[in-house]
Amino acid sequence: MLTSKIEDALNKQVTVEAASSQIYLAMASWAENLGFEGVSQFMYAHSDEERAHMLKLMKFINERGGHATISELAAPPTEFGSFKDMFQSLFDHEVFVSKSINDLVDIALQEKDYATHNFLQWYVSEQIEEEGLARNILDKINLIGDDKSGFYLFDNDIKQLITKPADSKL
Numbered sequence: 001m002l003t004s005k006i007e008d009a010l011n012k013q014v015t016v017e018a019a020s021s022q023i024y025l026a027m028a029s030w031a032e033n034l035g036f037e038g039v040s041q042f043m044y045a046h047s048d049e050e051r052a053h054m055l056k057l058m059k060f061i062n063e064r065g066g067h068a069t070i071s072e073l074a075a076p077p078t079e080f081g082s083f084k085d086m087f088q089s090l091f092d093h094e095v096f097v098s099k100s101i102n103d104l105v106d107i108a109l110q111e112k113d114y115a116t117h118n119f120l121q122w123y124v125s126e127q128i129e130e131e132g133l134a135r136n137i138l139d140k141i142n143l144i145g146d147d148k149s150g151f152y153l154f155d156n157d158i159k160q161l162i163t164k165p166a167d168s169k170l
């Protein structure tokens with residue numbers, strides 16, 4: 001059984017994951033409009049992955065006797081400047097999500113809820129991967145600089161980095 005403090009904290013994380021999914025959807029649409037198919041596919045897939053993170057939390061809350069709730073979300077931006085700006089925003093956002101997960105782990109320990117603590121370890125590992133991936137992409141963009149043909153190749157290469165929501169082991 002979840003304490004109400006843990007239930008509230010987990011539901012806040014449901015909102016964080018839902019908002020992440022929306023932000024990456026907005027990035028997908030922006031890139032698609034600019035004709036960058038690879039980047040847009042990457043962002044659509046990333047958005048699906050965030051939705052899978054949200055669903056995994058919801059199932060856990062409901063299975064443990066809580067009630068997963070759905071909140072209103074703020075609209076994400078529609079423009080993202082440059083690819084470098086956009087991937088920097090993605091990296092910064094993932095750092096924010098990691099902090100949010102860490103705070104949740106802290107609350108689980110304070111409440112002596114070891115089942116939730118154990119469940120959250122999957123998210124801790126996932127955040128290491130997501131931050132690493134974003135950092136890797138930013139490094140590639142910095143190498144390309146202003147080279148247009150470099151961006152064409154990058155748009156093609158990024159398709160290899162697309163992960164399936166199934167990887168979230170729902």
Ligand code: FEO
Pocket residue numbers: 017020049050053094097130
């Ligand atoms: Fe669900 Fe990208 O963190």
